[in-house]
Amino acid sequence: MLVNKRAERGQATREHLVAVATRLLAERGYEDTSIEAVLQESGVSRGALYHHFPGKDALFEAALEAVERDIAERTVAATEGIADPVAALRAGCLAWVRLAGEPVVRRIVLVDAPAVLGWHRWREIEERHAFGLLKAALQAAADAGGLQPGHVDVFAHVLLASVNEIALLVARGAGGDGVSAEEAEAAVGELLRRLLPG
Amino acid sequence: MLVNKRAERGQATREHLVAVATRLLAERGYEDTSIEAVLQESGVSRGALYHHFPGKDALFEAALEAVERDIAERTVAATEGIADPVAALRAGCLAWVRLAGEPVVRRIVLVDAPAVLGWHRWREIEERHAFGLLKAALQAAADAGGLQPGHVDVFAHVLLASVNEIALLVARGAGGDGVSAEEAEAAVGELLRRLLPG
DNA sequence: GTTCTAGACCGACAGTCGGTCTGTTACGAG
């Protein structure tokens, strides 16, 4: 073993930082989460943090990656075993709407990420995770919906943006003036029925 | 006139600050735009700025309001004189996609606003401007599209999120790996055709 | 015309934050 105890401990510190950062970022948002607070809550020193991450954005990006990996995994779990492409797409979208209701996902993935990393970089990361799954599922369902191959990419983006918006509507609805979870799921169904008729 | 020259000058200072802030915010984004820079570029003193705005967020919000007012006005200009509700909706969406291609709109309205003001407050402001128009247009077009009244609100959000996403896709496309303006406008047409069949 | 008021404006200052830099420690290779 070239490295072992040392690398292990380093990895542990890194993961601990990401875990603490993810929690604080979800609670307070990027701007109101200070590096100082992350250091204090994690008990890690300033030097250690900057040894693992070049800056605050990088720490945010690591947290984002962790959240994305988690929700992508949970989304595929919700669709596995479904043979029909359209049904699988529907199940995936519903699972996504439910997941995006969690504050961690909402704040980090949907609200802060575009502003912190830029829209371009944000979509690059999503493409490697949940959005990649969605695009593949839509590709598989394209024939059934009479969707031209050239439109699959744009419609994948449209569908992603739509379910994200619906998830945020549900989150707002917790206060009363919004949309209930049932209404949202009905809306997702209606949306897919209209986007992919047939 | 109870107040005149004094209030006039105050208003001018305020508007000047908003104008300078809008430009800088569009160029650098919220995080990289310092109050210091706004002060320097505008020639206004620190005290004057904080006399007009309680903080950086408030200055951002004022800039956002100004941009929203502008694009709402330009969007209605693109739809006036169109009698058919669906055609008016289509024209409005196409106008919006074109407007959202401008860096000022993209950066301030679409990328930074949700993170700075929070998603909820963001949509409140949009509801008073461009989004309000869209919802009204969709309401008018609901019958033609066989849309249930209960779904109009959610679908208005879906449509807004979709055209925003398409606009951002076009902006990315300027680099080459994205979507051309023609493809985007075709996609908007196709989207509306599927959302409102009939 | 003098006085008074209040809103517009000023700029020094405090506190915080992100990031840097110079060490120090200890694991593991040779």
Add this chain to the structure above:
DNA sequence: CTCGTAACAGACCGACTGTCGGTCTAGAAC
């Protein structure tokens, strides 16, 4: 045992946001 290096420590720096006491001047009051 020695040495190199990854992991860590924490003092420090420049920049930034927001505050606070004070100044100036247009117009009201008389």
